[in-house]
Amino acid sequence: MKIYNTLTRKKEEFQPIDEEQVKIYTCGPTVYDYFHIGNARAFVIPDILKRYLEYKGYQVFHIVNFTDIDDKMINRAEEEGVNIEELAERFIEAYFEDTKRLNIKKADAYPKATEHIYDIIELIEILEEEEYAYEVDGDVFFAVKQFEDYGKLSNQSLEELASGSRVDINEKKRNPLDFVLWKNSKAGEPSWDSPWGAGRPGWHTECSVMSMFYLGRKFDFHTGGVDLVFPHHENEIAQSEAVTESQVVNYWLHNGYINIDGEKMSKSLGNFFTTREIFAEYDPQVVRFFLISKHYRSPINFSDAELAVAQKGLERLKNTVQRLDNLIAGDQQELKPGSSVEYEELTELIETKKKKFVAAMDDDLNTALAIGSLHELAKELNTLINTSDLQLAQGLISTLEKAADFFAEAGEVLGLEFSGEEIKDDNLVAPLIELLLKIRSEAREEQNWDLADQIRDELAELGVKIEDTAQGVEWKLE
Known part of the structure; x- marks a missing residue:
């Protein structure tokens, strides 16, 4: 089995670290909205990898994270007049509903960034002690010049990366490419105490911590869309390897873009469709078939x-x-x-x-x-x-x-x-059950226990077994 490794820019024969178990980390969603069809491809491809490895006889341990604190989360919560936790739970539940319809297997764990704040602080402290990080007015930055291999994933020098790259302009930085590890909190924003004052973690830092927390300091696969190569995954490598002093990820697997009329689909461009919108017109199995009908590294034109x-x-x-x-x-x-x-x-x-x-x-x-x-x-x-x-x-x-x-x-x-029958059932039965479970969830939030129990009991009579789990509501036909 050969896999194209973004790090080496060539196909390599897959050699597992542990013959008994393959470890995979997938960058999950920032849970402030429904995920779009481009995100869906980044979730389906690691599912294909996982399924094929299992077909080959491997056990797979798979982690998908939720980014539940960042600027987008804060802005959306403020727009809707809800707290961050409520917003996150709503779209985490939506993620599970939509990935289930895409027949994406459950991961072994779904860590949230907010569950690992103090692990993140500990990593930043180590980086600061080793002079990879510096603090300015409560913000902590990673000094990219201190990490000599910076740019090896995107295969560019510091000069090439600095010209026209997706980097935040910040006068506090020593170098424009330096990236934030810890953000000093603004008034009214969620924050946690830290050695640098009240604040919150940077996006890149979250993934380094969660991947190594669950998978250890060396694991097999890290997956995501090609848009994450720089700066997100480049920054993950810098942080993780600065701390461990060794290579953490063996294979970096990135899927290609989905294009609309020749342009990359993205929320920033406004030319995107949520997976839910597409499900209203097409069977989820058709959507999955479309997403894997081309090689995962090739762009797909959506129409x-x-x-x-x-x-x-x-x-x-x-x-x-x-x-x-x-x-x-x-x-x-x-x-x-x-x-x-x-x-x-x-x-x-x-x-x-x-x-x-x-x-x-x-x-x-x-x-x-x-x-x-x-x-x-x-x-x-x-x-x-x-x-x-x-x-x-x-x-x-x-x-x-x-x-x-x-x-x-x-x-x-x-x-x-x-099997035609099961796909046909998914067109109607699954959406109806999901709708009833959504109504039940809303009833529970409003403490309307009678309605919530009635939906549960009547579904049970129809042969639908439901179970409330930490990852959301799960159901199956008995």
């Missing part, structure tokens, strides 16, 4: 036309699996007269496409080629079904079962469900 193509592609695979299921179940209504079937050739075809699927995924998670192998097999199977006089002998049934099993395995790796 209704592209989503329509994805929808047709997914339907073709679903229809093939449905026909296989019908044949295995003994339904011969679709069969047409024709030539006889050679079981050995069909078995060989299935194995060939399976090897092609695995080879594609081994080659830097090439989901586009992997999906292509599924379409090739579907085409051959449909041609066979349409032109052959199929006698449902045991040999043919077992061969068709191999094909169905392969589609199921591939679906698990890609996070797609090729």
Whole structure:
């Protein structure tokens, strides 16, 4: 298995630190709004990585963080007249709802920045002691010139980074590229006591602390969108390696942009669609299929036309699996007269496409080629079904079962469900249950316990089991 490492700018053979467990850290959302389709890609790609590693036999320990304190959080809370905690909880709950619909597996932990304030302070103190950091009027900055490898992830010198880069202008800095580790709080802002006075952590510092807190001082993968390479991930490397004096992350995996009419989708440009808005028009499985239809490092152009193509592609695979299921179940209504079937050739075809699927995924998670192998097999199977006089002998049934099993395995790796019935259910049943759970959550916030209990009890009678967890409400059909 080879992975493109942003740090070395080449594909490298994957060598786990621990043969028993692979550790992954994913930069999660800043929870002040619903995440957009560009963010969704950055959440789906590590899910693909996780699923494929599990398919290869590895155990995976995966962390996704929530940034629940920063300028955007403060501004949005002030606009809405709510406190930061209420805002964060609302959009954390929305994150879980939307990622569930995208069939993204749960991470092993979802730390919040505010849960690690004193760990962050401890890291900054170490950086200050080692003269990587300096304090000015309650603000603490990282001195990038002190870290000689600064720029190695983005492959640029300090001079190149300083010209036209995304850096905050601040007269307190010794160097324009120096970045904030701790911010002196303004009046009315949330703050915590620290050796430098009341304040709050910088964004970059949060991720260094949370990743090493859960995964240790050396772990396998750090993932995120390519827009995070600089300054966020560059700054993470500087902080973490300044403290540990060694390389912390082995593989940096970054997905490409999603474009709208040739421009990068972003909230700052105002040309974005939230995932929820898209779900109103398209099945979440179609959205996921669209997000993995190109190689993860390639940009994707978002449009209704592209989503329509994805929808047709997914339907073709679903229809093939449905026909296989019908044949295995003994339904011969679709069969047409024709030539006889050679079981050995069909078995060989299935194995060939399976090897092609695995080879594609081994080659830097090439989901586009992997999906292509599924379409090739579907085409051959449909041609066979349409032109052959199929006698449902045991040999043919077992061969068709191999094909169905392969589609199921591939679906698990890609996070797609090729069973038409389950996808159809997700179009209506899941959104209705999520709506009822949202009403129940609002009732609980208003202390309307009678309504909250009624929704829970009546859902239970319908076979919907719900459980309140620290990460939000979880449900399943029994």
